[in-house]
Amino acid sequence: MLVKRLVDHAQRQGTSKPFHRERELHWQLEIGTAGRPPLLTRVTDPAATRPGRGVVRQVPAVVRTGNLDANLGADDVQYVLGWADEKTKPERAASCHAAFVDLVTRWAADPAAQDDTLAQAVATFYQQDGPHRVAEPEGWRSKQGVLLVVDGVPATEAPSVVPFWSTEVARRKARGGATGLCLSCGTVAPLANTVPGTVPKKLVPGAANDAALVSVNKRVFGYQLTKGLTHTPLCMVCADSMTTGLVAVLSSDHTSSYARQDSKLAWWYSGPPETDWMAQLERPDPSAVSRLLTSPHEGKAVANGGKDLTRFHALTVSGNNARIMVRDWVEMPLPELERNIRSWFEDIEIVRSPGDDRPLGLWTLVLATGRWQPQLKAYAEMGSKSSRRSERLHRQLVATALRNASPPPELRHQLLARITNDGRVDAYRAALLRLSLVRQYGKDHVMPGLDETNTDPAYVCGRFVAVLGAIQNAALGDVNRTFIDRYFGGAMFSPRVAYAVGVRDVQPWLRKLRIDATKRAAFIALDQKLVELHDLLKGGEQLPVRFTTEQQCSFGIGYYHQRAKDKHEAVQAIARKKSKESADLTAADTGPDLA
Numbered sequence: 001m002l003v004k005r006l007v008d009h010a011q012r013q014g015t016s017k018p019f020h021r022e023r024e025l026h027w028q029l030e031i032g033t034a035g036r037p038p039l040l041t042r043v044t045d046p047a048a049t050r051p052g053r054g055v056v057r058q059v060p061a062v063v064r065t066g067n068l069d070a071n072l073g074a075d076d077v078q079y080v081l082g083w084a085d086e087k088t089k090p091e092r093a094a095s096c097h098a099a100f101v102d103l104v105t106r107w108a109a110d111p112a113a114q115d116d117t118l119a120q121a122v123a124t125f126y127q128q129d130g131p132h133r134v135a136e137p138e139g140w141r142s143k144q145g146v147l148l149v150v151d152g153v154p155a156t157e158a159p160s161v162v163p164f165w166s167t168e169v170a171r172r173k174a175r176g177g178a179t180g181l182c183l184s185c186g187t188v189a190p191l192a193n194t195v196p197g198t199v200p201k202k203l204v205p206g207a208a209n210d211a212a213l214v215s216v217n218k219r220v221f222g223y224q225l226t227k228g229l230t231h232t233p234l235c236m237v238c239a240d241s242m243t244t245g246l247v248a249v250l251s252s253d254h255t256s257s258y259a260r261q262d263s264k265l266a267w268w269y270s271g272p273p274e275t276d277w278m279a280q281l282e283r284p285d286p287s288a289v290s291r292l293l294t295s296p297h298e299g300k301a302v303a304n305g306g307k308d309l310t311r312f313h314a315l316t317v318s319g320n321n322a323r324i325m326v327r328d329w330v331e332m333p334l335p336e337l338e339r340n341i342r343s344w345f346e347d348i349e350i351v352r353s354p355g356d357d358r359p360l361g362l363w364t365l366v367l368a369t370g371r372w373q374p375q376l377k378a379y380a381e382m383g384s385k386s387s388r389r390s391e392r393l394h395r396q397l398v399a400t401a402l403r404n405a406s407p408p409p410e411l412r413h414q415l416l417a418r419i420t421n422d423g424r425v426d427a428y429r430a431a432l433l434r435l436s437l438v439r440q441y442g443k444d445h446v447m448p449g450l451d452e453t454n455t456d457p458a459y460v461c462g463r464f465v466a467v468l469g470a471i472q473n474a475a476l477g478d479v480n481r482t483f484i485d486r487y488f489g490g491a492m493f494s495p496r497v498a499y500a501v502g503v504r505d506v507q508p509w510l511r512k513l514r515i516d517a518t519k520r521a522a523f524i525a526l527d528q529k530l531v532e533l534h535d536l537l538k539g540g541e542q543l544p545v546r547f548t549t550e551q552q553c554s555f556g557i558g559y560y561h562q563r564a565k566d567k568h569e570a571v572q573a574i575a576r577k578k579s580k581e582s583a584d585l586t587a588a589d590t591g592p593d594l595a
Contacts, residue, residue, distance in 0.1 A: 002329050005313055006213075007184045007238050009268060010245030017162055019169045019196055019240050021061040021247075025074060025145035026054035029081075029134065031125045033151055038125070038134050040081075040146070054145060059156045060165045062173065062196040063212065069172060070100040072107060072165050073122075073156035078142040081131045088142040101126050103168070110164045118158035121150045169196050170236050182235035184242070189235035193228040196236070197243035199324060203250040205257055205264050207319025213246055215323050246324075249315065256282050258366060259383035262391040263318040263327045265398055271310040273334055277341045278314065281401055284345070284359040292342050310334040314402060316395045327395055330402045337402070344401040347438045348431040351449035351564045354571045360431050362401075366394050368428035369414055371421075390414050406439040407432075416552050420489040430560040433553045446554070450561040457542040458551035461495050462558025464533040468502045470566050471526050474519060475509040488559075492552045495543045503540070506530065 010016065030039045043055045059074040070079050077083050082097030084090040107113055108123030148155040155161075174190045181188055194217070198210035214232050216222040223231045234242065249255075249266040254276070257264035267278045280288055316328040332340075348360050358364065370387035371380045380387035390396075390410060400407045415432055419425055425433075437446045447454070454460070469484040483505060491498035510530075513523035537543060547555060 001331065002315070002326065003213075003232075003234070003238070003242050004184045005331065006245035006249070007241040008245075008270075009313075010241040010248060013245070013248055016244045016248075017058065017060075018166050018237070019060060019062055020058045021197055022056050022200070023059050023061055023074065023145055024054040024056050025059075025147045026052075027077065027140065027144060027146040028149055029146050030149050030152075031121060031130065033121050038130055040134050040137055040140075042137065042139070043147075057147065057154075057156070059147070060161060062169050063194065063198050063210075068095050068099045070096070070103045072103060072161060072168070073154065073158070074145060074147045075100060076143050077140055077146055080146040080148065081134060083136070083140065083142060085140070085142045093142060097131070106168075107160070107164050110160065110167075112163040113158070113160035116158050116160040118150050118153060118155050119160050119164075122148055122155050166236075169240075173239070174236060180233050182238050183233050184238040185235060187235065189237075191229065191233050192236050192239040195229070195234075195243060196240050197247075198322070199243060199247055199250065201319065203247065203264070204317060204319035204324055206262060207322070207324070209322040211319050211322050211324045213242065213324045213326075250317070254278070256362075256394075258363070258394050259381075260385075260387070260389065260391060261366075261382075261394045263316050263395045265314065265316050265395065267312065267314040269310050269312055269334070273310055273312075277337055278312070281341055281344065281362055281398075283361045283363065286357075286359060289345055289359070292338070293345060296342070312337045314398070316398065328399055330399075332402075340402055340404040343404050346443065347435045349448040350427050350431045350434055351561065352427050353564050353567050356427055360428065362394065362397055364428055365397060365432060368426065368432070369393055369411075369418060371418065372424045374422075388418070400435075400439075407436055412436050412549055412553065416492070416549065416556070419556055420492055423485060423488045425556045425560040425563075427560075427564075430557055433556050437550065437553050437557070440550070446557055450565045454558075455536055456551075456554050456558075457537060457544070458495075458547055458554035459558035460533055460536045461491065461499065461543060462555040462560075463562040464530070464537065465491050465498065465502065465555075466559045466562035466566070467526065467530050467533060468506055470563075471506055471509045471513070471530065474522050474526065475512040492547065492555050494546055495555070496540060496545060499537070499540045499543055503534075 026042060026044075028041050028043050030041070032038065045053050045055050057074070060072040061074075062069070062071070074080075076096070078088060078093040079096045079100040082093050084093035104123050104126055108119050110119075113119035170190060173192045173194055173196050178191055179188055180191045182191070195212050195214050198212050199207075201207040201210050204211050214229065216227055216229065216232075219225040219227050222228070229239070249268050250264065252266065252268070254268055255264060255266045269276075275288060275292075277292075280292075310333070312330075312332055312334055314328070314330040315326065318325050318327055345360075348365075350360075366389065367379045367382065370382075370384070370389045372378075373380055382389075393411065393414070396408050396411060399405065411432065415429060415436075419429060434446050434448070446459075450463075451459075465484070465488065469482060472479070472483050483502065487498040487501060510523065510527055513519045513526070516523075544551075
C-alpha cells in the first residue's frame, strides 16, 4: 500500500521526468558547434550557504549497482572527461570514460535522436576526441558533476533524452526481459530487477549514502534467499515513480525532524484539506485548536460535515547506510484524523500558570522531556548531547496522536526520571503525565485543572508537598535550599519520609506567618489548606511505602495543579488589591470640598 501511495503522489505531482534525479553539478563543459574550443568552467550556487557548492539540476540518473554504467548528458568528471585525481585509479577513470562514450554513441545512433542536433553535436565531440582539447582548470575532482552544454543549451534538455534514456534504463534494470503483474499499477509489464533511483542522504536521518526504499542486493536480505525485486514485483515506471514520490514528500514543507531524533516525519493528503491538522499537531494555532475542540458541541465536524473523502498519509523513515527503514506508516480518512487530533488536544489539556500561554505543540513537548537548566531557565537544546532525551520520542508521540493510542511505557519512565532529577513539573510535563494516565484509565481519571474531589493519595500527596513549599516560601522568602529542593524527588518514590519531615518542619514556618501581622491572611489560607489535605491523607496513613509509576504520575499532576492554582490566586489577590487602592484614590478625589 505504501508503494502504491508514493506512486500515486508522484503521478499527481507530474513535475519529474522519468528516471531523472536532482544532482549537484560543479562544472559546465561548453561544446561549441562553430569551431570554438571546448571550455570547462566552474558553476556555483550564489544562494548556497556552503562555499563552493555547485548548482543542483534535474538530470538523467539511475543507481549504479557496482558497475560502470554511465548517466546521460551529465556525470562525474571521470566519466565525461576520463580524468583521474590522486584518489582515483587511472584505469578506473579510463573505464568510466569508455562507458560514457559508448552511451553517447548509442544515443546518437538511436532512431529518436536522428534529427536531434544536441545529441549529434555531443556524439561528434567525442568522435573527434574532444576531451583531449579541454584545458584542465584548478580544483577539479574526479567525482564532481559535469553538465554538457551545446551552444548554451544543456544536453540533458535534448528532445530525444527521455525516450532513449527510458529504454536504456529498462535495458539495465529490467529483470532479464521478464514481464509480470506490477503490485502497484496492477498491469502486466516488464519488471524491474532493482530500483532505478535513490533518495538523497540529506533527506533521511542516519543515512550514510543516498538510500533506496527497497534494496535486496544480497541473497541473505531477500525472501527465500532471492536477490533483486523478485518478491516485490514493480514495473519500470512504478519503480521509478516510487522513488520520485518519496523524494517529493521528504523534501516538501510537510515534514518534521528534530536534532538527535532518529527519524523524519513526512505527510501528505490525497486532496487539499480545509485544515492541515498534522501541522497543527506540530505547532498549533490556538484559534484552530479551539475551533476543533468546540466543533462536536456544535453538532458538526470541521472536515466538510464529516463527509470529506480526502485521505491522510504519514510516513516516518530513518536511514541505515544506503537503506531506508520505514519506522511507521499511517493512512486514514480525513475525518478520522480530525477525531484523533481532537482527542490528542483534549487529553493533553492542562491548566496553565498565569502568563504561560504558549501552545502545547509536539516540539515543546519533546523539548520538555530533556534536562532542565536552572541557570538558563530553559530546557537543553534539541541538539545537545547532554539533553538525555530518547531518540525515539518524536515518532512515538506522533504515533500516539495519529492512532489515538496509549503512549509507550518508556515515555512515562523517561519523564518521571527527568522530573525527579530536575525537581520541576511545568505545563508541558504535566500535560504528558496527564496524557499517560488518561489514555490508560479514561478522560475522567485526571482533570485538566485542580480537582478537589480527587482523593487519590498520590494526587493529594502531590498537593500537600506543593502547599508545604508555598508555606516555606511565604514565611522565609528565597533560601538556598528549599524543602522542595531536598525532598521533592524522594516524595515521588517514598512519600512517607517526605510527609513526616514536612509535618515536622512546617510548624516553625506557620508560627512565623502567624505572628507577622502583614502575613496573617496568608497564614489562615495556607494553614486551612494544609489541614484539609492532612485530613484527606489521614495523617499519612493513606500513603504507601512506595508509589507505583501510575501513582508517581498522579503525584506530579497534583503538585502541578496545586501550584498553578496558588499562582492564579496570588495574581487575583494582587489585582483585587490594586483595584481597591484605585477605588480609594478615586473616592478621595471626588469627595466633598470642605474648604
